[in-house]
Amino acid sequence: MGFLIKLSGHLNRLLAVFSGIAVIALTGIAAANMLLRIIYVPINGSYELIGFFGAVATGFALGYTQMRKDQIIVTIFTDKFSKKTNKFLDILNYLVNTVFFIIVAREVLRWGIKIGKAGEVSETLKIIYHPFIYCLFLGFAMLSFCLFVDLLRVLSGKGGQK
Numbered sequence: 001m002g003f004l005i006k007l008s009g010h011l012n013r014l015l016a017v018f019s020g021i022a023v024i025a026l027t028g029i030a031a032a033n034m035l036l037r038i039i040y041v042p043i044n045g046s047y048e049l050i051g052f053f054g055a056v057a058t059g060f061a062l063g064y065t066q067m068r069k070d071q072i073i074v075t076i077f078t079d080k081f082s083k084k085t086n087k088f089l090d091i092l093n094y095l096v097n098t099v100f101f102i103i104v105a106r107e108v109l110r111w112g113i114k115i116g117k118a119g120e121v122s123e124t125l126k127i128i129y130h131p132f133i134y135c136l137f138l139g140f141a142m143l144s145f146c147l148f149v150d151l152l153r154v155l156s157g158k159g160g161q162k
Helices: 002-039 046-068 083-118 130-156
Strands: none
Touching: 002 046, 002 130, 046 130, 083 130
């Protein structure tokens, strides 16, 4: 299990780096677009690029956020439950979420394959955009993997929610 925890950590950190690069790229495009709008002509297709890079940034950050438990956890009710009940709820939560995000990842992959086979391109820039969909698939797949590792942790008694 230690191997899976380390693998999840390394892969999610790597995706977090690419997420940061995507945020820098979309910020740079947005800033350049605003500046060029004032002094000359805005960047053609900037909204498309910002949307694509925003999707990559969000998708690649999902697993890292789960790994660090940086999401909001509302425990107003569960604080009153026993440790055994909370462990059961954690197991149920991780199981349901793992299955759900595996399904989401699979459907996003199917969508990307469909868009790729059809040869669809973006409206303004006419660039292929199925690679961005594959990035989303990778993000959801890594989130699923991270949730699965968390499930294994709870089952083994090595941890749950913060």
